[in-house]
Amino acid sequence: MKPPPFKYHDPRTVAETVELLARNENAKILAGGQSLMPMLNMRYVQPDHVIDINRVEGLSYIREAGGRLEIGAMTRQREIEYADLVARRAPIVREAILNVGHRQTRNRGTLGGSLSHLDPAAELPLVSAALEATVHVQGPKGKRDIAMAEFPAGYMSPSIELDEMVIGVTLPVWPDGHGYGFVEFSRRHGDFAIVAAAVLLDVEAGGKIKRASVTVGGVGPSPVRCRDAEKALTGEKGAEAAFRAAAETCRTIDAMEDVYAPAWYRQHLATVMTRRAMVAAFGRAANAR
Amino acid sequence: MARAHVTTTINGDVVDFLCEADQTLLSALRDELRMTGTKEGCGTGDCGACSVTIDGRLVCSCLVLAVEVEGKAIDTIEGMADGENLHPLQKKFLEHAALQCGICTPGILIAARSLLERNPDPSETEIRYWLAGNLCRCTGYHKIVEAVLDAAREMRS
Ligand code: FES
Numbered sequence: 001m002k003p004p005p006f007k008y009h010d011p012r013t014v015a016e017t018v019e020l021l022a023r024n025e026n027a028k029i030l031a032g033g034q035s036l037m038p039m040l041n042m043r044y045v046q047p048d049h050v051i052d053i054n055r056v057e058g059l060s061y062i063r064e065a066g067g068r069l070e071i072g073a074m075t076r077q078r079e080i081e082y083a084d085l086v087a088r089r090a091p092i093v094r095e096a097i098l099n100v101g102h103r104q105t106r107n108r109g110t111l112g113g114s115l116s117h118l119d120p121a122a123e124l125p126l127v128s129a130a131l132e133a134t135v136h137v138q139g140p141k142g143k144r145d146i147a148m149a150e151f152p153a154g155y156m157s158p159s160i161e162l163d164e165m166v167i168g169v170t171l172p173v174w175p176d177g178h179g180y181g182f183v184e185f186s187r188r189h190g191d192f193a194i195v196a197a198a199v200l201l202d203v204e205a206g207g208k209i210k211r212a213s214v215t216v217g218g219v220g221p222s223p224v225r226c227r228d229a230e231k232a233l234t235g236e237k238g239a240e241a242a243f244r245a246a247a248e249t250c251r252t253i254d255a256m257e258d259v260y261a262p263a264w265y266r267q268h269l270a271t272v273m274t275r276r277a278m279v280a281a282f283g284r285a286a287n288a289r
Numbered sequence: 290m291a292r293a294h295v296t297t298t299i300n301g302d303v304v305d306f307l308c309e310a311d312q313t314l315l316s317a318l319r320d321e322l323r324m325t326g327t328k329e330g331c332g333t334g335d336c337g338a339c340s341v342t343i344d345g346r347l348v349c350s351c352l353v354l355a356v357e358v359e360g361k362a363i364d365t366i367e368g369m370a371d372g373e374n375l376h377p378l379q380k381k382f383l384e385h386a387a388l389q390c391g392i393c394t395p396g397i398l399i400a401a402r403s404l405l406e407r408n409p410d411p412s413e414t415e416i417r418y419w420l421a422g423n424l425c426r427c428t429g430y431h432k433i434v435e436a437v438l439d440a441a442r443e444m445r446s
């Protein structure tokens with residue numbers, strides 16, 4: 001297993017990186033390398049230029065600003081896993097990350113890399129969609145923001161130009177005491193999920209659901225927000241029957257089909273995973289009872 | 290194309306080597322430095338046979354380019370024993386027969402050591418999760434987990 005030959009670039013700034021992207025055709029950015037390196041080793045991709053951004057300054061941080069979490073594109077998944085701030089303010093991200101690969105790959109893999117690679121079943125794009133993240137990108141013409149809902153242009157293709165790169169992500173934070181649940185079904189722990197579900201619930205005193213976010217990964221080509229399920233939950237008291245009914249709406253999601261699973265099976269898993277994530281989320285909400 | 294010049298510390302010694310820009314750390318270790326203790330099982334990050342640490346962090350060396358480790362400290366299986374003196378993990382692997390063909394063993398030892406550095410008293414579940422990135426096709430894992438538990442016990446006393 002050897003990567004194909006390519007020219008290696010080692011920029012130190014985002015501006016330099018963007019210029020290299022603009023100047024060189026068939027270039028790939030090397031972030032944590034946990035998706036690109038296997039693809040190079042298997043020669044699924046054969047770039048002429050590899051632009052290593054591991055030495056680019058200022059892309060690795062986790063901080064809170066204006067009631068939101070800001071995470072740099074080169075922040076390793078491991079930093080997110082162990083960050084107190086993330087565990088306190090966006091615990092669903094931590095729960096999702098424990099399902100991303102394993103120890104070795106989380107030590108290298110980055111948030112920006114996972115979003116840019118955009119595997120349909122990847123956990124980080126899924127929680128980013130659930131939290132309505134904003135993705136910050138930079139190109140030769142400057143910076144721009146893309147709402148996570150608009151970020152996927154199609155199967156494994158983010159809606160960024162060839163000379164743009166992801167530099168960071170902003171995650172809105174839910175109120176203290178909110179409920180969260182992340183559940184996935186995969187063949188082995190650490191594999192990409194066949195179907196994964198992320199649920200956030202804001203529950204008011206008395207147990208009524210004020211606001212719900214229900215998202216599934218691995219069903220469509222990119223994360224799907226289940227608006228019908230969200231509507232069904234809003235205003236309801238958290239109860240088994242309500243969760244079952246809301247989850248059932250996921251059976252009509254337009255689902256992919258591949259060698260691993262037919263569409264009907266993914267739809268079925270979507271109903272089961274969302275229901276389990278709803279139950280977990282409600283159980284964790286401070287006002288659940 | 291000119292070969293890249295990389296300076297690193299490997300198992301405590303400063304090491305310079307030349308490599309191609311498109312060479313993985315795994316391939317540089319094995320093919321340039323002839324340190325063949327680190328194994329290749331898959332080249333895709335699935336098996337963990339190529340595990341080493343970079344600045345104390347456990348990684349798959351098949352998923353890192355050799356040029357990325359400039360200025361970093363690498364630890365490999367070759368640095369685990371102190372001369373003829375085996376590391377407690379290595380001793381316990383022998384005692385418990387925690388290996389058969391042995392191809393996964395260097396990677397599992399490196400991964401287990403990095404767990405014990407962080408958590409000297411891991412539970413069985415913690416060991417299984419920490420080693421989830423290391424595949425073994427022979428032992429069925431049970432003896433590996435036993436050996437790690439036993440080594441941890443010994444290292445604590
Ligand atoms: S050879 Fe690196 S993970 Fe298998």
Ligand code: FES
Pocket residue numbers: 387388389390391392393394424425426427428
């Ligand atoms: S001993 Fe053969 S693969 Fe583990």
